[in-house]
Amino acid sequence: xxxxxxxLLLQAIPVGFVMFVVLNFGGLLTWVERKQSAIMQDRxxxxxxxxxxxxxRIRILGLLHPxxxxxxxxxxxxxxxxxxxxxxxxxxxxVSVFFGLAxxxxxxxxxxxxxxxxxxxxxxxxxxxxxxxxxxMISMGIYGLMMAGWASANNYALLGGQRAAALMISAxxxxxxxxxxxxxVYGSLNMxxxxxxxGQPLLPQYFGAWIPAWGVLTQPLAFVLFLTxxxxxxxxxxxxxxxxxxxxxxxxxxxxxxxxxxxAMADFLETVVIAGMTTALFLGGWQVPYLQPTGFVFxxxxxxxxxxxxxxxxxxxxxxxxxxxxxxxxxxxxxxxxRFRYDQxxxxxxxxxxxxxxxxxxxxxxxxxxxxxx
Amino acid sequence: xxxxxxxxxPADPRHSSRLSLRQRFYVVEVLAxxxxxxxxxxGNMWRHTLRVVFRVKSARGAVTIQYPDERRPYSPRLRSLxxxxxxxxxxxxxxxxxxxxxxxxxxxxYIVAAEHPNPEIEKVPQRFDxxxxxxxxxxxxxxxxxxxxxxxxxxxxxxxxxxxxxxxYTKETLLALEPAGPHGVPTSPVPxxxxxxxx
Numbered sequence: 390x391x392x393x394x395x396x397l398l399l400q401a402i403p404v405g406f407v408m409f410v411v412l413n414f415g416g417l418l419t420w421v422e423r424k425q426s427a428i429m430q431d432r433x434x435x436x437x438x439x440x441x442x443x444x445x446r447i448r449i450l451g452l453l454h455p456x457x458x459x460x461x462x463x464x465x466x467x468x469x470x471x472x473x474x475x476x477x478x479x480x481x482x483x484v485s486v487f488f489g490l491a492x493x494x495x496x497x498x499x500x501x502x503x504x505x506x507x508x509x510x511x512x513x514x515x516x517x518x519x520x521x522x523x524x525x526m527i528s529m530g531i532y533g534l535m536m537a538g539w540a541s542a543n544n545y546a547l548l549g550g551q552r553a554a555a556l557m558i559s560a561x562x563x564x565x566x567x568x569x570x571x572x573x574v575y576g577s578l579n580m581x582x583x584x585x586x587x588g589q590p591l592l593p594q595y596f597g598a599w600i601p602a603w604g605v606l607t608q609p610l611a612f613v614l615f616l617t618x619x620x621x622x623x624x625x626x627x628x629x630x631x632x633x634x635x636x637x638x639x640x641x642x643x644x645x646x647x648x649x650x651x652x653a654m655a656d657f658l659e660t661v662v663i664a665g666m667t668t669a670l671f672l673g674g675w676q677v678p679y680l681q682p683t684g685f686v687f688x689x690x691x692x693x694x695x696x697x698x699x700x701x702x703x704x705x706x707x708x709x710x711x712x713x714x715x716x717x718x719x720x721x722x723x724x725x726x727x728r729f730r731y732d733q734x735x736x737x738x739x740x741x742x743x744x745x746x747x748x749x750x751x752x753x754x755x756x757x758x759x760x761x762x763x
Numbered sequence: 764x765x766x767x768x769x770x771x772x773p774a775d776p777r778h779s780s781r782l783s784l785r786q787r788f789y790v791v792e793v794l795a796x797x798x799x800x801x802x803x804x805x806g807n808m809w810r811h812t813l814r815v816v817f818r819v820k821s822a823r824g825a826v827t828i829q830y831p832d833e834r835r836p837y838s839p840r841l842r843s844l845x846x847x848x849x850x851x852x853x854x855x856x857x858x859x860x861x862x863x864x865x866x867x868x869x870x871x872x873y874i875v876a877a878e879h880p881n882p883e884i885e886k887v888p889q890r891f892d893x894x895x896x897x898x899x900x901x902x903x904x905x906x907x908x909x910x911x912x913x914x915x916x917x918x919x920x921x922x923x924x925x926x927x928x929x930x931x932y933t934k935e936t937l938l939a940l941e942p943a944g945p946h947g948v949p950t951s952p953v954p955x956x957x958x959x960x961x962x
Contacts, residue, residue, distance in 0.1 A: 425804070427825070428803075428804050428807045428808060428811070428824065428825075429800045429801075429803050429804045429807075430803070431803065431807060431824075431825055431826050432825050432826070432827050433825045433827040433829070613790065721797055721800060721801060721804070722793075722797065724800065725793075725796050725797050725799075725800045726793065726796065
């Protein structure tokens with residue numbers, strides 16, 4: 390096999406992994422949403438979908454419901470309104486899903502993998518400006534919503550699209566401003582560098598090597614602000630004024646069948662992206678506490694050497710676990726809080742999140758100048 | 764100003780100026796709410812685990828009763844589908860006295876009397892129809908019966924049909940029903956009217 394083909398094949402590993410993980414997480418989230426909300430509310434949750442194999446009814450905890458959903462969505466009538474802009478109308482759900490998927494590309498899910506004499510960065514795309522790329526992709530997602538609202542030839546959908554645009558803009562600015570603190574602390578826009586920086590000890594002159602410098606410890610205010618703004622950008626409860634599935638008429642009012650399902654899918658993908666971003670920027674990314682590239686180095690002096698592949702597997706597993714926990718937390722918020730009124734969401738974005746993010750940048754700058762780099 | 768807007772005036776206790784600083788700060792209240800739902804989540808997960816993994820039957824992680832598969836226990840006083848009590852020879856205990864037909868507020872009972880071959884028994888119903896589409900389940904027929912010949916203790920609640928005629932239950936159907944077992948579990952099959960499918 391020639392060197393180029395091997396390079397391509399090896400580079401396909403992280404890309405394929407990201408596609409596999411994000412799409413599967415997105416699909417599974419329909420099941421997680423049903424089951425977790427049910428367990429929080431003392432219910433059982435959807436469990437009736439079954440497959441009969443040799444007279445055995447197989448239900449596996451309702452895990453077949455996503456399949457049944459997809460089947461239902463695909464076989465429903467695919468309606469296009471008479472005066473809709475047909476191209477835009479059909480393009481909108483694809484745009485929404487595409488940017489949700491693409492946003493995950495520069496989020497690292499592991500350190501460098503050395504295999505067959507080559508070094509692979511465990512992220513789909515190695516970018517020096519990875520954070521800007523993710524921000525850009527999240528922001529581009531709004532075009533899908535506005536296209537959907539505009540192309541539907543329905544005033545309610547148009548207004549829903551505008552609500553979505555207003556909410557997204559107020560959330561994006563807070564996201565960008567709150568991330569700046571993280572960028573200042575770790576001194577890089579490359580998400581892999583930020584993840585590596587979070588493996589360094591926090592204030593070693595005081596704590597020794599005991600506490601890793603995870604973003605949530607160095608930037609607690611930014612963590613809360615980013616999480617709030619991130620939830621707002623997923624357009625889910627409590628920030629679901631753009632869509633409001635059952636009460637408010639949203640931008641996808643004219644959509645049916647799998648196109649409607651793709652908008653729901655885009656929301657789930659954005660949830661995964663926000664969970665991945667939070668993990669990469671604030672929860673140490675793929676870092677396992679005290680795990681160095683050669684194995685565990687504990688602060689009390691003990692060491693445990695591990696082979697390279699085991700270290701990488703631990704890192705990827707830690708990243709996936711953290712993402713899963715974050716998704717669980719986002720679901721908990723979604724099923725606990727009531728919806729913000731539109732003006733409340735706007736006020737929160739512009740009068741609370743944005744000024745606090747700027748304040749966080751100021752505080753971070755002052756602390757960095759006085760205490761020194763973490 | 765219309766009335767629905769007045770909820771956010773200073774006179775209203777829910778107005779934001781009446782909220783304490785802690786409530787207006789929002790984060791603390793959100794965390795309290797998340798703690799409440801998280802406690803429910805982990806408590807229920809723990810009970811589900813006990814039930815599924817450690818086979819503790821008393822641990823229930825949900826209040827759901829999965830109805831067609833499991834029924835909630837019914838009270839013995841529940842008034843369910845009627846049945847006609849049989850004599851030892853299988854003939855109805857009913858003597859066609861028309862008391863139930865008379866007392867019925869919904870006029871849903873229709874009886875045609877006939878002579879009984881046994882001279883000690885006055886009469887026997889030739890027809891005994893109950894229109895369950897009209898019945899209001901008041902139980903007056905059971906109370907009025909001097910012979911204890913009609914009861915509402917089958918535990919069957921699932922009688923439905925696609926037309927009104929199929930809701931009329933005849934003497935033969937009602938005679939074949941058995942009383943419910945413990946906790947009101949029906950012991951006889953649900954009588955299926957012939958026209959159970961949509962025409």
